[in-house]
Amino acid sequence: MSLMxxxxxxxxxxxxxxxxxxxxxxxxxxxxxxxxxxxPSGVGKSTLLDLLALALAPARAGAFSLSAGGETxxxxxxxxxxxxxxxxxxxxxxxxxxxxxGGLLPYLSVEGNIALTQRLSGRPDGAWLRDxxxxxxxxxxxxxxxxxxxxxxxxxxxxxxxxxxxxALVLADEPTASVDPTRAGIILDLLVEAGAxxxxxxxxxxxxxxxxxGRMDKALTPTVEAGEGGTRAVFRPC
Amino acid sequence: xxxxxxxxxxxxxxxxxxxxxxxxxxxxLAPLLVxxxxxxxxxxxxxxxxxxxxxxxxxxxxxxxxxxVEAVAEIGRQDGVIFIVPRTRLLAATATLARGDGGNxxxxxxxxxxxxxxxxxPVAAPGDDGIILTPLAARKLGLAPGDALRLAVxxxxxxxxxxxxxxxxxxxxxxxxxxxxxxxxxSIGLLAALEDYRDGRPVPRYGWDGPNxxxxxxxxxxxxxxxxxxxxxxxxxxxxxxxxxxxxRADEIETVLRLDRNLTAIFLIVAAIGGAGFALxxxxxxxxxxxRKRGELSLLRLMGLSxxxxxxxxxxxxxxxxxxxxxxxxxxxxxAALVINRQFSxxxxxGGAICRLDAVQVVSVLGIALAVALVAATLxxxxxxxxxxxxxxxxx
Numbered sequence: 144m145s146l147m148x149x150x151x152x153x154x155x156x157x158x159x160x161x162x163x164x165x166x167x168x169x170x171x172x173x174x175x176x177x178x179x180x181x182x183p184s185g186v187g188k189s190t191l192l193d194l195l196a197l198a199l200a201p202a203r204a205g206a207f208s209l210s211a212g213g214e215t216x217x218x219x220x221x222x223x224x225x226x227x228x229x230x231x232x233x234x235x236x237x238x239x240x241x242x243x244x245g246g247l248l249p250y251l252s253v254e255g256n257i258a259l260t261q262r263l264s265g266r267p268d269g270a271w272l273r274d275x276x277x278x279x280x281x282x283x284x285x286x287x288x289x290x291x292x293x294x295x296x297x298x299x300x301x302x303x304x305x306x307x308x309x310x311a312l313v314l315a316d317e318p319t320a321s322v323d324p325t326r327a328g329i330i331l332d333l334l335v336e337a338g339a340x341x342x343x344x345x346x347x348x349x350x351x352x353x354x355x356x357g358r359m360d361k362a363l364t365p366t367v368e369a370g371e372g373g374t375r376a377v378f379r380p381c
Numbered sequence: 382x383x384x385x386x387x388x389x390x391x392x393x394x395x396x397x398x399x400x401x402x403x404x405x406x407x408x409x410l411a412p413l414l415v416x417x418x419x420x421x422x423x424x425x426x427x428x429x430x431x432x433x434x435x436x437x438x439x440x441x442x443x444x445x446x447x448x449x450v451e452a453v454a455e456i457g458r459q460d461g462v463i464f465i466v467p468r469t470r471l472l473a474a475t476a477t478l479a480r481g482d483g484g485n486x487x488x489x490x491x492x493x494x495x496x497x498x499x500x501x502x503p504v505a506a507p508g509d510d511g512i513i514l515t516p517l518a519a520r521k522l523g524l525a526p527g528d529a530l531r532l533a534v535x536x537x538x539x540x541x542x543x544x545x546x547x548x549x550x551x552x553x554x555x556x557x558x559x560x561x562x563x564x565x566x567x568s569i570g571l572l573a574a575l576e577d578y579r580d581g582r583p584v585p586r587y588g589w590d591g592p593n594x595x596x597x598x599x600x601x602x603x604x605x606x607x608x609x610x611x612x613x614x615x616x617x618x619x620x621x622x623x624x625x626x627x628x629x630r631a632d633e634i635e636t637v638l639r640l641d642r643n644l645t646a647i648f649l650i651v652a653a654i655g656g657a658g659f660a661l662x663x664x665x666x667x668x669x670x671x672x673r674k675r676g677e678l679s680l681l682r683l684m685g686l687s688x689x690x691x692x693x694x695x696x697x698x699x700x701x702x703x704x705x706x707x708x709x710x711x712x713x714x715x716x717a718a719l720v721i722n723r724q725f726s727x728x729x730x731x732g733g734a735i736c737r738l739d740a741v742q743v744v745s746v747l748g749i750a751l752a753v754a755l756v757a758a759t760l761x762x763x764x765x766x767x768x769x770x771x772x773x774x775x776x777x
Contacts, residue, residue: 198683198771228687234770235685246680248387250394262383263685 144210146311146344147172147195151205154190162373165190170363170380172312172344177335179359180348180378186365187376188348189243192314195346196240197230211237211311235263239305239343241315241334246301247289253300254285260308268307275303278337295322295330302334306341313338315347319354327354335359384690387681388697391674399702402666406706407713409659410750413652414714417746418736419721420648424641426735431610431637435500435558436630438610440617442602443626445470453603459619461612466495467569467600469576476575478514478522478565481529481548485522487563489515491575492604494566499606501566504553511552513566519554521563526553536579538592545578545589547571573598610634656753663702664757667695671765683770692762699758700751707747714738 152167165187172178172195180188193199197218201207204219221229239260247256257276261267276282279299289297298318305313315334319327331347335358338345346363349355355362365376392399431437440462442448448467457465468474474493479486494513496506507513512530514522524530528551535544555566574584581593607613614631621627671678682691718736725735 193771196683196771198769231682231685231687231770233685234683238685240683242680246676248391248677248680250390251387255390259681260684263681 145171145173146176146210148206148208148210149195149204150207151203152194152201152207153203154187154194154199155202156190163187163190164373164375165194165365166375166377167191167194167363168377168379170378172346174311174344175339175342176344176346176361177338177359178344178346179352179355179362180346181352181355181362182350182365182367182376182378184350186367186374188350188365189316191363191378192316192346192348195312196238196314197234198240209233209237209311235260235265235308237311239308239310239313241298241301241305241313241318243317244294244297244321247297247304249289252286252288253281253292256289256300257285257303257307260304260310264308264310266308268309271309272303272307275306275337275341278340279303279333295326298322298330299333302330302337306337306343309341310343312344312346313341315345317349318347319349319351324354327351331355331358382690382693384686384693385697388694389701391694392698392701399705402663402702403705403709405662405666406659406702406750407709409655409662410707410710410746411713411717413655414710414738414743414746415717415721415736416648416651417742418714418718418738420644421739421742422735422737424637424644425737427637427640428610431634433558435502435556435606437634438499438607438613440605440607440613440620440627440629442468442604443628445601447599447601448603449597449599453600456603456605456620456625459616461607461609461616462605463608464495464497464499464606465603466493466498467603468493469572470601474572474576476565477533477535478512478518479531479533480522480524481531483531487518487521489518490560490562490564491572492560492564492566493569493572495569498566500559501553501555504555507552507566507568509568509570510547510549511568512549513553513555514551515555515560515562515564516557517561518563518565519551524551526551534575534578536581538581545587547587573600611638656749659750660753660757663699663754664760667699667758667761668764670698671695671761671768675768678765678768679770682768688766691768692759692766695761695765696755696758699754699761703751703754707750711743711747 149167149170153164155162155164180191182188190199194201200222204222207219209216209218216233251259254272257272258267261272273282276285279302281296281299281303284292284296284300289300292300302318318334319330322330331354335345347355347359361380363378363380365378368375450467453465453467456462474491475488476491477486478489494501494506498506501513504513512532514524519525530549530551531546532549533544533546535542574587577584578589578591581591582595583589583591607616613629613634617627617629617631678691678694721736722734
């Protein structure tokens with residue numbers, strides 16, 4: 144059974160006088176899937192990721208559902224009915240998110256930042272937190288504040304945080320955009336490996352197809368139609 | 382609670398900025414506390430001075446009239462009157478007092494009293510065979526409570542002058558404030574008997590004869606006492622309206638009460654301006670804080686923090702800042718009050734502190750500050766709860 148199903152999922156927005164539209168024609172994410180979300184910059188990968196993260200309301204959703212924790216939730220209906228709290232609770236329980244740049248809270252220690260998702264989901268698990276920190280090679284950094292960390296270290300903390308509450312689905316938005324290619328490879332490996340250890344499905348958005356190649360088992364790429372008034376990107380599995 | 386922890390951790394992380402908020406709040410609250418303390422000190426001292434003078438609450442009838450016992454009792458039952466005693470004609474109320482052993486003697490004014498007389502409290506009212514001396518009379522006669530005393534009264538009927546005397550016991554010495562001159566307090570029964578004798582009426586209880594016929598007892602006036610100084614003017618007005626001319630110290634009372642009202646009004650105006658400034662500055666600070674933290678808040682929302690938890694962050698911070706600011710303001714007030722009270726220690730009669738607050742005032746000021754802060758923080762909380770998930774991640 145698939146973890147997330149989406150069909151005809153559309154988001155529209157305006158930027159600098161142009162209209163943008165992102166559509167997922169059809170998407171099925173199975174538990175443990177590793178999906179690469181590729182395509183040029185500015186095409187709407189982040190928007191799509193936010194849609195999958197239940198962070199953005201779709202303009203239209205033919206079908207949009209999440210099956211996790213033994214239940215199937217009609218996400219399209221939740222968005223239609225404006226059930227923002229229910230969606231927040233689903234995010235806390237089932238979704239992990241690795242932002243482009245760390246996005247760590249400066250006032251919490253590394254450990255406090257990682258523990259955030261565990262607290263928000265009500266699933267504290269110190270042993271798993273320390274195990275993750277070890278796997279990501281940040282165990283010694285746990286008591287430190289994010290400001291004293293390098294960019295790469297922060298990114299690994301963000302990965303640990305996204306995995307700490309054992310989510311069903313982890314979304315990463317250009318997780319290696321701010322590090323050099325060598326480190327990027329290491330971080331992606333860590334993300335994939337830790338994700339496998341956590342048993343979650345992984346969707347990584349990146350314009351860098353080469354670095355994702357070989358690490359992911361599915362890809363989602365857009366067909367872009369740029370016209371007079373706007374840009375439309377349709378994502379299809381390939 | 383997670384948002385409580387996060388909110389406090391955030392405040393602690395930005396100690397410098399938080400300290401600015403706290404100091405700004407204390408800068409508004411501390412002068413208000415000092416102002417309220419000064420108002421309280423000044424007005425309370427004046428009030429205490431008024432209250433310390435038992436004559437302040439007195440309502441005395443004017444001139445010599447003719448009031449029945451019932452009429453006096455009726456006045457005593459009026460709202461706000463806690464004590465009343467009738468009195469005889471003033472001219473009839475003098476007598477010669479002498480030591481029981483025939484020593485010193487003096488002419489004293491006799492005043493009526495009855496049980497529960499606030500003027501004599503805590504000294505108990507005397508019976509018909511007792512007398513309470515003013516301190517001056519007691520000193521001149523050299524008498525103490527329990528000593529024997531002779532009271533002599535004279536009258537002139539036609540060409541014939543005659544007199545009677547009674548043996549009384551000194552039942553007590555009146556407080557200093559009761560009466561400053563040579564005088565004595567006796568029961569109204571005794572005073573009425575002396576008046577009857579003077580007027581040439583028989584006084585059977587003492588076996589005194591008189592040529593005039595006994596008549597129904599009437600009194601020339603009364604001395605009443607109001608429960609509170611605030612009641613005096615109203616009772617006096619009511620009695621005047623009923624055709625009872627009275628004299629009171631209502632003007633002096635009114636001066637103090639008006640000062641109290643005016644100072645309170647001034648304080649409220651200053652407090653309203655300060656409070657509005659406090660609400661605006663705290664509200665603006667917190668909303669600005671939310672705007673600045675939009676990225677972080679958005680991230681928390683993305684990770685599934687409930688909108689209640691989102692709103693809780695600025696609210697906890699507002700309350701924490703207010704609590705710390707209030708504590709600082711209280712400390713500053715304490716220091717200022719110490720300096721002011723030391724500097725002006727002899728500024729007020731009665732020696733009371735010129736700057737002081739009672740617990741109720743402190744709690745109310747801080748309670749109002751907290752309520753204002755809650756309103757301001759709620760606005761910030763609403764703006765935090767509206768932060769969308771994901772709107773900040775790309776900038777975070």
